[in-house]
Amino acid sequence: MKKYFYIIIVLLSVSFSQTSNLTRKTETKKESQQDDLIFREIETGIKDANVEKISKYFGPQTYFSFSNGINGYYSNNQAFYVLEDFFKLYKVTSFNFDYIKTDKNHPHATGKYNYDNKGQRSTAQVYISLKKIGNNWIITQFTIN
DSSP states (O other), X not given: OHHHHHHHHXXXXXXXXXXXXXXXXXXXXXXXXXXXXXXHHHHHHHHTTOHHHHHTTEEEEEEEEETTSOEEEEOHHHHHHHHHHHHHHSEEEEEXXXXXXXXXXXXXXXXXXEEEETTEEEEEEEEEEEEEETTEEEEEEEEEX
């Protein structure tokens, strides 16, 4: 009788462990899908030079490093106008993320920003990283160089 009792306990603990792992994998997959959706919305915002689509992911302090000399941490309100001014000067002709890493700890994406500045066409590299704070994903770094 004792033998059967131990077998049942072992089977239950193994079953619970597998269920717990499955739950964690499902949660990680959901977060990964959410990261991807956020990056796709940011990508669309950059393509359309639509700062409003991007700015909802600005946190209290977002780090910017742009090819026009903008460099530093900006509040979400400042960040909105900094990005809006950048889009006015460097009019996007096309943009796509070519690499998206949906990672639980450090999701980030890179892509090519093709733009027109005073009739001269050029390309810059974009790097954006996200961080989860509470239930919200925010942009921690936005680089265009």
